[in-house]
Amino acid sequence: MARPKIVASLDIGSSKIRTVVGVQEDGNPVPNIIGVGIAPSTGLRKGAVIDVEETINSVSASLEDAERMAGEPINHVFLGIGGNHIESINSKGVIAIGQEHAEINEEDVDRVIEAAQAVTIPSNRRILRIIPKTFAVDEQKGIKYPVGMSGIRLEVETHIVTGFDPIIKNIEKCVLQSGVDIDDIIPASLAPAEAVISKRQKELGVVVVDIGCGSTSVSVFEDGSTLHTAVVPVGGENVTNDIAIGLKTSIDTAEKIKIEYGSTIPEDVNDRETIDLSHISKIDTHVVSKKQVVEIIQARYHEILLLVKDELAKIHRDGMLPAGVILTGAGAKIPGVIDLARETLNLPAQIGFPQNYDGVVDKIDDPAYATAIGLLVWGSRFEGRYHGGIGLKGINIRKGLSNVKGWFKNLLP
Secondary structure: OOOOEEEEEEEEOOOEEEEEEEEEOOOOOOOEEEEEEEEEOOOEEOOEEOOHHHHHHHHHHHHHHHHHHHOOOOOEEEEEEOOOOOEEEEEEEEEEOOOOOEEOOHHHHHHHHHHHOOOOOOOOEEEEEEEEEEEEEOOEEEEOOOOOOEEOEEEEEEEEEEEEHHHHHHHHHHHHHOOOEEEEEEEOOOHHHHHHOOHHHHHHOEEEEEEOOOOEEEEEEEOOEEEEEEEEOOOHHHHHHHHHHHHOOOHHHHHHHHHHHOOOOHHHOOOOOEEEHHHOOOOOOOEEEHHHHHHHHHHHHHHHHHHHHHHHHHOOOOOOOOOOEEEEOHHHHOOOHHHHHHHHHOOOEEEOOOOOOEEOHHHHOOHHHHHHHHHHHHHHHHOOOOOOOOEOOEOOHHHHOOOHHHHHHHHOO
16 A cells, blocks of 8 residues: 655744644545644744744744654655745736637646736745735636636736745745745635635635734635735734733743733623732732733733734625634634624634544644644645745746646635
């Protein structure tokens, strides 16, 4: 029998670096997860490398942790990159079909997507993904997959995600020096949706909000395709900083306060409740008001959600997504955040846990692992369709979209 294929994802965050290892079985798009690894992200800040050696050590520690659990070596990974430098734009492409009323083929689809990426992008930015949203054949719009249709003019609307090339190169360097090859680079903002939402939710309209340490990623889906992505430059570390300043404590103590006593519901806290910091810190020993802690946290989370609301307003979807908001990331675990999101965004809200996977369930039944699991699912599902194209070596649309039919079959509800 052939040896099972080992696949792995590496989620590079500003607080933690997570590795997930799976076994890819024929016919199953979701790998069986056999190992996870986690290590503090000590060499990065807001998604950018600030210390190469520390970053390499952090990545290596996460990989080694996952290898020990899986009992298998990790030789290559699907790499997720996030941070404030990730940006997105929409673009259109138009081509003429060779013959009048000729049948559209996959080569035509490749050509029109290649035409869509002919937009002005600064030389220091790299295209990470070109996602076809919808096609039009002549006057007929809203087509998901045009191959086999007849027409003389083919149009496409695409969503292009880019990153700051120097930041990406530094992360690539650190990962490669950790001893693994990179199969593909995937924007971390796109990954959580692959792990936590269904095709039906994508069809109805849903926003996935991943609250990380240095930033918050926003991904909006409608009619089965990506409508909008954005990165909000506020995250969990801003909450910690607010607590440290407001209570006059060290950053480490503020982080412990957030984890142990954090909430976004001041109404549930008695005005007389206090926290004796000497129980959780050797540096800070004074007593603080628990209600003040909760009010500080609520204010910052409200700001994050208002920024998400602004992103929805930009695309005219404020309060208009039937499947609501799905919250992921470590920052989504704080008590009361669902109610706050529901009130602020005027949408149904829930925490997004990774779904439909097998393996070490107890280790990854956590919204903090949504990105790492999503990277694994995305990479396994679309491997070969984008590798070498929209990835490490620049843009080669013809090669990168050689199997566009399979891409759309996976996206359609």
